[in-house]
Amino acid sequence: MSYIKIDKDKCKSCYLCMETCPKNLIKKSNIIGKTGEYVVEFQDNNNQCLGCTQCAIVCPEIAITEVYR
Ligand code: SF4
Ligand code: SF4
Numbered sequence: 698m699s700y701i702k703i704d705k706d707k708c709k710s711c712y713l714c715m716e717t718c719p720k721n722l723i724k725k726s727n728i729i730g731k732t733g734e735y736v737v738e739f740q741d742n743n744n745q746c747l748g749c750t751q752c753a754i755v756c757p758e759i760a761i762t763e764v765y766r
Pocket of ligand 2: 703707708709710711712713714715737755756757758759760761
């Protein structure tokens with residue numbers, strides 16, 4: 698099983714990953730990014746991430762990477 702890591706410095710706040718995650722584990726953070734919008738963060742307190750990498754695949758900035766447990 699794997700999960701994901703988001704590089705906030707690369708995020709351009711398009712929110713495609715948020716819309717894509719089947720478990721709704723990616724949320725807006727309270728950090729403003731380079732586009733002037735909130736960057737996203739991974740919130741998975743109950744280890745629900747499927748490791749499906751759909752979020753990483755849709756990210757145009759390659760800001761999301763898979764991490765192996
Ligand atoms: S890997 Fe899948 S389940 Fe995990 S955060 Fe990305 S889209 Fe959601
Ligand atoms: S898809 Fe990538 S650039 Fe868009 S909000 Fe998600 S992490 Fe940021």
